[in-house]
Amino acid sequence: MISRLGRSRAGWPAFIGVCLLIMLAVTGPIIWGERALAQDPSSALLPPSPDHWFGTDSLGRDLFARVMTASRLSLLMALAANAIGAAVGLGLGIVAAFSRGWLRRLLGRAIDVALSFPDILLAVIVITIVGMGVTGPVVAVGVAMIPGYARLALTLGASVAGRDYVDSARLLGLSGPRILVHYVLRNVAEPLLTSVCTSVGVALLSVSSLSFLGLGVQPPDFDWGAMLTEGVRYFYLSPAWALSSAALIALSGLTFGLLGEALAHGASARNGRRRRRATAPQAAGAGAAPRPGALVDAADLTVTVHEAAEPFDAVKSVSLQVAPGEAVGIVGESSSGKSLTAAAIADLLPPGIGVRAERLALDGQPLAGLPAAGRGRFLFEKVAMIYQDPMAALNPALRIGTQLTEGAIQHRRISRARAEQRARELLAEARLPDPERVMQSYPHELSGGMRQRVMIAMALMSEPKVIIADEPTTALDVTTQAAVLQVLDDARARRDSSLVLISHNLAVVANHVDRIVVMYAGSVMEVIGASVLAEHGPAHPYTLALLRSVVRTDQDRDQPLPSIPGSPASAPTAPGAAGAGGCPFVDRCPDAFEPCHTVPPLITLAVDHSSRCWLHLQDRPDGVAPVAAQR
Known part of the structure; x- marks a missing residue:
């Protein structure tokens, strides 16, 4: 922890400052508590001196002793208020980020409405209900901080939850809490840590502001805000009274801000070293039996986007069957529905997109009737997805070895050592030099072609019956494209797996598949065998x-x-x-x-x-x- 703080320029100042504040909060009331309460009217409003470093107040009490003693209550109130805001706000924001439909919209609107009120106004409203004292300001400031934390969690959670590597984790069948901790929270740790730590300073300022307004701590208790209120009255007679409290409030806020920055850098450095659930397919035709022998059997598949201004069918009545060992290409321009069709087959459509089909089955099992308990393991064993952007599909916070092995460890119930050995074998099969080094690497340490081969190895970890490759050669040079596709062909041939290859390039796909499905604007335009295409050419004007x-x-x-x-x-x-x-x-x-x-x-x-x-x-x-x- 300390070594990670030291990697940031703000680390050591923050560490020293926090240690001093902790020592002050622990020892202040013990060392100076009695002196802080001792009154001597004959020594009222004395200026700073060797006997009274900050001078005395109107009752002759030593201001230095009172400031030191007030540190415990001030810091504990700030920490408690920040904890309430963070716990409730972050939890509410994460729930909103991973909800769908009306619940997500309702929570989002509620957060927006709450954010429209100034924090101090919310705190004043709450404190009039809870009451003044020590507890009242803590609860009031904590409640006022909830909307800000909720908005932060909602924004960060929604941005990460839509990434390809989160979809990959869902396809592996990882549990929701594991995805949340390892795939979402680890990748938003930096802004969360920064916000939580810097917000301690904000909470301290808010609690002190309530005391300054007379709505916070009441005598005989006192905190820095209450002392600031009293000091302002006698500012021209004893300026040290107000300035000492204000200085400690400012320095404490700065310390927690530096701590947030240092921890954020530490978390980022450590990461550098080391679902939303899809909409379930609905059967449109009751009693439709799957075709015998087909690994992928989709009949009259329609994918509807519900979250648009007006719902529309992005994929319309597509029928696709893939036999064991067969390779099928799906070709078309952008927005033709290729990826949505593949995502529907793999049960990876995001919330807000619905599926209906007369028949949609994997290896004879209709997806509509698949029980939720065994859904993850079934998909892990039957289908694997290779995305077009491996940098987005791989978790940047985890080593390659961890990402390769976690699905097999969870679903195949094998030891970590056996899973790692299997991962090394597959990396070697994918023609990656030095598999051990690749296992210990992070995605950003590999080239684009190496990352795509890692994705192929990851897909093969489950020994899937169907491999879906969604434009796996995007942004790769021609030589690397050929190498990646050759690795995919060899891997499929060794296992007799089926392949669904998606691409814009008809000529490339034709050399690696048995049959081609050409799509445009969500509809199938032509279905043609690769041999027919080579011998006779296409028939549809769009394919031509x-x-x-x-x-x-x-x-x-x-x-x-x-x-x-x-x-x-x-x-x-x-x-x-x-x-x-x-x-x-x-x-x-x-x-x-x-x-x-x-x-x-x-x-x-x-x-x-x-x-x-x-x-x-x-x-x-x-x-x-x-x-x-x-x-």
């Missing part, structure tokens, strides 16, 4: 546009890069959204014609190939035969 947009090394550098005209349509703004009808790609499609303004069905063109386009059924005005007829 995606393929043409891939940059090639042999293309003419004097010509502009190929692109798709217009901007990608999101689900709520696509032409086919909100029941408006029509193909969502109609505004950007070069082959659009009159039938495209009605919703096309998903048409089977050949074995392992279907497309959602009217061009496959009707002759165009230019006389070109439909694609189905051409084949």
Whole structure:
């Protein structure tokens, strides 16, 4: 603890100051208590002298002794008030951050309303109810500090709870308290520590202010605020009376502020060395039986965003089956619904987003009927998620080894030594040099490609039947992309696992999967086998546009890069959204014609190939035969 304080420039001054305050609070009343109460009217209002360092008050009592004696009561009241505010406020804020729906909105509005009142006004209101004395100011200031702590906890908790590494922890099936302590609180420790420590000074000032106003400590008790009130009356006769109390209040506040800064730096240095629960899928079709043999079986899957100004379907009636050992790619531009579809399969959708499906099952087990008690372990054993940004997916406060092993220790009930040995084996399999060093590293100490290989090793720790890789090569150079995808291919081949690979790049995905699902604005545009794509090419205009947009090394550098005209349509703004009808790609499609303004069905063109386009059924005005007829 002391060594961590020493790493900050404010550490030693804060440590020495706090030690002096503690010594003063403990010994002050013992050493100077009797002298502080001794009255000598003949020595009233004496100036500072060797006998009376701060002079005397109107009753001849030694001001130095009284200031020293008042330190215990002043500091204890400040600490108690701060403890009340921190305990209740932080707890309320965390509850609000991890709540959902109306409860979160209600708590958030209540906190905002409370913050609109000045702290001192709230304290005065409470003290009129509780009463003056020693207890009254403590309770009043503690209550006044609750809204500030609650807002801090709500803001920090909500910002961290939405991170990918928290979703990963939920997917591992870690308990709520463990996620809160190890994944949330550890990553907001610095601002919390700073706020709690500096707020002791604020509490001291508030308690002293109430005493200064005559609403706090009453005679015969006295604190620094009460002494300041009395000293102001005789300021021109004995300025040391008021100045001594004011100086100790200011110095104490500064000391606790420095302590907060030092502890924050210490916690950050230590970290450098060393769910919200998803919305449960609802079955839309009762009694729908899962398809036999499919590891992933989603039929008529719809994902609805409820927290928007107007709820909308971000994923619309998507059907996806993945067989054991099969690799399926999901391709499309941003906002096409790829990641939401994968998150629904992995049961990782955040609050405010709902799921309905005729059938949504993993390895034959419908997710809608999965009991809460065994949900975490089931998902841990069946599915693993690899996110596109490993730096966000990995907990920055934990070593790589800890993050690799904790899920296996909890769910597989194996020893830490066995889990660490398995982690080293998987890191070596992921072609990471010196697995032992990687185990002892923090995420920021690794390169982007190394972090992504760590994510692959972490996914394999559970020996999952399905691996979902959400754009795992984003922001990596071409060589590293190829290496990461090769590691993923090798790992899947050794275990005969299924793979769902999400990407913007159709050409890259086609080389690593058996079948490709092309999505646009939340809808499936085309489903095509990789071999069919290589032999015949795509049938849907959008898939063809995606393929043409891939940059090639042999293309003419004097010509502009190929692109798709217009901007990608999101689900709520696509032409086919909100029941408006029509193909969502109609505004950007070069082959659009009159039938495209009605919703096309998903048409089977050949074995392992279907497309959602009217061009496959009707002759165009230019006389070109439909694609189905051409084949």
